[in-house]
Amino acid sequence: MTSSFVTKGNRIVWIGFAVVIAILGVAAAFLILSLPDANAFNAQVERIFIENDTLTGRADLKLLEILAQSGTAFSDTLASYRMVIFVLLVFSCAMLLSALVFLLLLTTLGRRMAQIERSGIQVRSLVIQRNENMVYLNDMGFKLTPAAIETLSVLAEARMDDDILSGSEIESMISGKPSADCEEAAGATRIKRLRDALGNQMVSELLVRNIARQGYMLSVAKDAIDVR
CATH class of the missing domain: 1.10.10.10 (Winged helix-like DNA-binding domain superfamily/Winged helix DNA-binding domain)
Incomplete structure (x- = not known):
């Protein structure tokens, strides 16, 4: 009976691990996919260049150059956001898994103490x-x-x-x-x-x-x- 209880407890812990990883994976995918495409701004600037071939003035070209630089900065910012989100999700996953491991250790320790109380102290002499x-x-x-x-x-x-x-x-x-x-x-x-x-x-x-x-x-x- 004790071995079956231990096996059931270990199964529950592994199911908990899988659920935590699945939840964090879904959250990571949702957050990353919700962010706009890093090249979307550059694509819009490029389309302006193509559709407005009459913009040949010096001021117009300077404006388009500024827009292109802004698109590059926007792309770099999104890339850094993705990295920050990934690091935070990995850290949160590690923390949750550590909490589950400590919970398992505490449960095992409590079970062993209960067994000691039921069986009595083991006295050799x-x-x-x-x-x-x-x-x-x-x-x-x-x-x-x-x-x-x-x-x-x-x-x-x-x-x-x-x-x-x-x-x-x-x-x-x-x-x-x-x-x-x-x-x-x-x-x-x-x-x-x-x-x-x-x-x-x-x-x-x-x-x-x-x-x-x-x-x-x-x-x-x-x-x-x-x-x-």
């Missing part, structure tokens, strides 16, 4: 050293309080036994009191303090899972846990 109040998560080391270490150790031992602990059971195992005498809120408070001690919200939220109506557990493979 979780080493808990009680005597040093340290926990090593992959290559990251965290200095925790003794209470946080006890909470994490209890969760790790329960994970190795495939158990899910409620808040009252966590409080009972740490305090040594019967589970019936412990409150659910006390264990939830210990979980909150553990997450605060871990610091990184993503790490803490994905490492310590809260299963509705069941309790708490670590999202770590059993063979990756080492409690010392």
Whole structure:
């Protein structure tokens, strides 16, 4: 399902590329074709020369010469306009395509983050050293309080036994009191303090899972846990 969604997203992006290029191409063709012919002015001057062969006076010839020079200037101006329009269209096309690429990258990143949230953090090793109040998560080391270490150790031992602990059971195992005498809120408070001690919200939220109506557990493979 995920691969089909990705394929559909990529298809939409390529369709967007094609639509953008088509729109800019049509706009470029319309603008360029809307401009008058660069030689139209010179053609009109030439026709005046041909149709008015009686214009032989010095002033008349000077006027026609000026008109011819104006036609040449007009032709050069239109040529420069066409170049400016072409450059602007290329620039706008590049900007729009860049925006679509960034949109695709953001969409892909958001999809990957959603997959991480659904699957949980990938933990290769979780080493808990009680005597040093340290926990090593992959290559990251965290200095925790003794209470946080006890909470994490209890969760790790329960994970190795495939158990899910409620808040009252966590409080009972740490305090040594019967589970019936412990409150659910006390264990939830210990979980909150553990997450605060871990610091990184993503790490803490994905490492310590809260299963509705069941309790708490670590999202770590059993063979990756080492409690010392």
